[in-house]
Amino acid sequence: MAKKSKTGVLKRLREVKKAEKAALKKEEMRLRKEMGPGPSSADEEKGEPRIATADDMAGYGFPVAGEEEEEEESA
DSSP states (O other): OOOOOHHHHHHHHHHHHHHHHHHHHHHHHHHHHHHOOOHHHHHHHHTOOOOOOHHHHHHTTOOOHHHHHHHHHHO
């Protein structure tokens, strides 16, 4: 019986890994289709733009209108 080369074994392992990844992606896609559209896509379908609130902007580190006024008054 012939000895298997290391490169051949590694190649098969890569192929198996690639096939498993493809199967996982197919399963995820199937689950997404079953669950239906998410909340973000529903807003887009209505034509309503997604706008960040003042709290959202403060969370990202942008100055909020109330903070700007306080800084001007203290200067």
